[in-house]
Amino acid sequence: MTDHDVIFAGGGLASTLAACRLKALRPELRLLVIEGGAQLGGNHTWSCHASDLTPAQASWIAPFITYRWPGQVVRFPKYTRRLDAGYQSISSTTLHHVALAALGGGCIRLNARIAALEPSAVLLDGGERLTAPCIIDGRGPAPSAALALGFQKFIGLELRLAAPHGETVPVIMDAAISQDDGYRFVYTLPFTADTILIEDTYYADGPSLEPAAIRRKIEAYAAARGWRIAQILREETGTLPILLGGDIDAFWREVGTDVARIGLRACLFHPTTGYSLPDAVATADAIAALPELTTASVASLTQALSKRLWQQRGFYRMLNRFLFLAAEPGKRYEIMQRFYSLAEPLIERFYRAASSPADKARILIGRPPVPIARALAHIREASLRPSQFGDAGQSNG
Ligand SMILES: Cc1cc2nc3c(=O)[nH]c(=O)nc-3n(C[C@H](O)[C@H](O)[C@H](O)COP(=O)(O)OP(=O)(O)OC[C@H]3O[C@@H](n4cnc5c(N)ncnc54)[C@H](O)[C@@H]3O)c2cc1C
Numbered sequence: 001m002t003d004h005d006v007i008f009a010g011g012g013l014a015s016t017l018a019a020c021r022l023k024a025l026r027p028e029l030r031l032l033v034i035e036g037g038a039q040l041g042g043n044h045t046w047s048c049h050a051s052d053l054t055p056a057q058a059s060w061i062a063p064f065i066t067y068r069w070p071g072q073v074v075r076f077p078k079y080t081r082r083l084d085a086g087y088q089s090i091s092s093t094t095l096h097h098v099a100l101a102a103l104g105g106g107c108i109r110l111n112a113r114i115a116a117l118e119p120s121a122v123l124l125d126g127g128e129r130l131t132a133p134c135i136i137d138g139r140g141p142a143p144s145a146a147l148a149l150g151f152q153k154f155i156g157l158e159l160r161l162a163a164p165h166g167e168t169v170p171v172i173m174d175a176a177i178s179q180d181d182g183y184r185f186v187y188t189l190p191f192t193a194d195t196i197l198i199e200d201t202y203y204a205d206g207p208s209l210e211p212a213a214i215r216r217k218i219e220a221y222a223a224a225r226g227w228r229i230a231q232i233l234r235e236e237t238g239t240l241p242i243l244l245g246g247d248i249d250a251f252w253r254e255v256g257t258d259v260a261r262i263g264l265r266a267c268l269f270h271p272t273t274g275y276s277l278p279d280a281v282a283t284a285d286a287i288a289a290l291p292e293l294t295t296a297s298v299a300s301l302t303q304a305l306s307k308r309l310w311q312q313r314g315f316y317r318m319l320n321r322f323l324f325l326a327a328e329p330g331k332r333y334e335i336m337q338r339f340y341s342l343a344e345p346l347i348e349r350f351y352r353a354a355s356s357p358a359d360k361a362r363i364l365i366g367r368p369p370v371p372i373a374r375a376l377a378h379i380r381e382a383s384l385r386p387s388q389f390g391d392a393g394q395s396n397g
Contacts, residue, residue, distance in 0.1 A: 004032045004132040009114050011035030014263030014280040015138035016099045021284035034109045040099050041092035043236050050086030051348040052278040066094040075174040076337040085348050087170050119258045119295045134293040141264040146250035150242040150324040151207045152274045155214040156199035162228040164193040175333045183332035207239045240274030243317050245381035248310040252303050260298035266306045270353050271316040
């Protein structure tokens with residue numbers, strides 16, 4: 001007799017959503033989520049476009065949504081555009097409290113470091129061994145020699161301002177700012193009339209961040225918008241992998257078949273944005289629908305999903321190679337400036353990683369700001385050099 005039916009190793013986004021979905025659909029299961037930190041989900045704000053989710057997904061995820069907005073804005077040197085697609089965010093605090101209410105405290109172990117996983121056991125630091133026929137590894141990204149990466153890195157400050165900011169919808173990209181360290185833009189989420197998250201973001205070749213300098217840039221951005229900072233409420237930081245290419249079969253050969261991975265650890269994220277929320281929702285549904293829950297059945301499900309999505313998403317990795325390898329770093333913003341001038345449904349399908357053949361042609365045709373010879377040199381995934389393969393990176397604030 002095992003201690004549990006399913007154990008989730010790591011209580012981040014993917015594990016917590018999958019555990020809650022299982023609890024809702026199969027309440028008889030004995031679940032356990034083991035998290036090394038003091039709360040589920042760490043210190044994040046996870047956002048996505050409303051159109052990234054199906055109506056059924058949007059319905060079950062609704063209790064987790066902390067903020068919703070009816071539109072979004074982008075700013076580039078040549079134009080400002082408002083888009084009608086809704087936007088929504090989950091705060092890690094909401095994720096933690098909603099999951100705690102749904103799962104019950106007995107299903108969650110916090111401040112528990114996992115030392116090792118076996119196909120039917122989790123070993124904790126200190127020697128405790130917990131058993132289940134189904135162990136799911138959602139401990140976030142792990143290094144892989146099979147993936148070539150660029151980086152989306154950022155620091156965000158959640159601020160209380162001395163007066164209302166006047167913003168009603170998120171600014172997904174404000175790239176009408178000085179460009180350095182690759183493609184730079186500021187992202188703002190207006191939470192309440194006088195609180196706002198301001199993130200200074202870089203699509204850069206390397207993962208290093210200089211926190212003090214970036215905090216100063218955020219303060220300068222706020223000042224330039226006429227916003228006086230009354231209090232810094234919270235800081236979050238991230239370095240997300242952006243996929244340039246790789247070999248997904250080699251990635252899974254490195255992992256082996258004894259481990260069932262989910263989330264970023266299973267390469268389940270949008271190659272261009274590094275965002276994993278929609279894939280985490282889809283994975284939760286797929287796991288909950290499995291007739292038999294074992295480490296082997298979940299491993300086979302998520303490996304197959306990861307490989308299928310990799311095949312479907314080659315176009316986005318190619319665009320990333322154009323962005324990172326063919327465009328001059330200081331001119332990367334021109335690619336996004338052109339992309340955001342296209343029709344809104346095309347933009348929504350892009351973020352859903354569901355671009356049609358016509359969308360792909362439309363994105364590539366015209367006068368792209370990438371020299372054609374350099375673009376052609378990077379069109380094939382096999383053009384990547386071994387030095388471009390390396391660690392997946394991500395950090396939590
Ligand atoms: C600051 C930040 C903001 C982001 N914003 C967005 C966004 O807006 N939209 C979006 O879709 N994506 C976003 N992402 C990208 C991605 O969706 C997140 O990284 C997401 O949290 C990945 O989910 P995951 O479950 O794979 O890993 P995580 O959520 O990182 O979960 C991994 C968990 O495992 C725990 N853990 C690791 N090792 C151990 C161990 N040995 N023992 C015990 N516990 C362990 C960690 O503490 C962590 O809680 C963001 C990422 C960051 C870092």
